[in-house]
Amino acid sequence: MECHEHCPPRLTSRLPKRVLKITADHVYLREIPNVSAPYACLSHCWGPYGPAIKLTADTVELLHKGYATSELPKTFRDAVNVCRRLGIDYLWIDALCKSICRDVIFEKRLRLTGLGILQDSREDWKEAAATMANIYEHAYVTIAATSAQDSKGGLFSSARPLVARLDKHPHLYIREYPRTFPEYSHEFPNYSYTEDLKPWPLLTRAWVYQERRLSTRTVHFGEHQVYWECQTCFASEDASEDKVWKTDSNGRYGNTGWGDKIMDGTRQWQQIISEYTNLKLTYDSDRLPAIAALADRTWRLRRSDDVYIAGLWRNSILSDMLWTSKPFELGKWGQALEPRPTRLVPSWSWASVQNAKIFWSGYTFPDTTKIVSLNYAVIGAAHLGEVSNASIVLKTHVLDLTGTEISYPPWSLEIIDGIVRSSPPLGSFARKNSLDVHCSFHQDYDLTTAQPPYMLGHVLKLLASNQGYSALGGVVVRQIDEKPVQWERIGFLKIVFMKAKTYGESGYRYMAWYRDDKWERRIEELIQSLPVEEVRIV
């Protein structure tokens, strides 16, 4: 470990405000300990009912006086034992060291089931949730109960891979290959993160995503073996998955990046959001709070003049706003779309979409696009990203889609002739180049729930952007106000140009991606031929 170039040495940072002191058979809750010492963090699933013991007004005295380790839920007990074996005297467990954090979520659930009542301290809780970044970042090690469903699951699994000896060759044996540990994915949008995570309950939780990302080093207790994950490498107990991460020379993306760490900051944040939005969030209103600690960390790695606005960054907003959504439920695509939540998130933010995976597919606005103005009022801590009265005014090339029926089917890859028919520039471009046009519309929300109501014939515009040689696309906005004229984002449209070719003697006709050297320029010219307008999106 000492020779890991990109890993911080054994940290003896100041202890968190509340932490457990470990002794031979008890744990003691220490408040504001004025000592510097290495400590460990526990990352775990609360499960539907939460751990049997939590820090509350009733238990605080008990925890101060010392709580028998043998009485702790199994996962906590196992974590204490791991600390003792590693010679670490302090352990931070959210349930026992943070009274307001996930407690509120838990109490909210109790209230929903009619079992208890709690004053809503949601604002405090949101602020506190964001400060968790420091706790995980400064811990010596994070102990992750990766395969446990709840605090009763424990760290150590009795499930071992199947091993069989060969009768005729007693010195040889065969062993079942253990499941591959889920890495952060780099292939978007095709990778089904949620589906692959089923045997790893901890990694399916959106709240836990930033705990893993922020930890300096994590020991994962899996179903079949133990894994090591740090800034330099990933290693498994059986050595089958050992790898060293790529890092740039100054380790700039050291603590948040994985795999290809030379990735630029813009793409890196978009990748984080793509992975994060694929995970389970019990309450959709937690979308921004549950990633706030990572936003705080990201801000420290970006230019100091950057501003975090509703999950997007001001310095890369033209790229950040070109997201696409796919509705999902546990990795199953195509479920009915959700209504747009009423909370204060601008329609151009990915956080305005519920229960959908967010991804970026390499679209860019033309260089001529200008941000005329960007207005917002920050609510609460900056890294929460919550804003009110947000609007962005863009001066850019637009394609009029008024009268086009694009709201059905909600998510599909279809040829939508209407778009070509109702948009003369697109139609003549396709005819001139003998091309077929394929469109897919990724709707942000269920348009039947739109306010004001969405109707066919509504004024619609596409803010044109391109994706290299074969596709034109972009954000689709509809007019929702006349004085002043305001627009709302309703989805992302992809228009792909294809050429029909005949194949062989049978004359079989098939579609091929059209590409030649001049192609990218032609799409650029098509965009430049569209009128430039100022569009205020709220």
Ligand SMILES: [Zn+2]
């Ligand atoms: Zn390391």
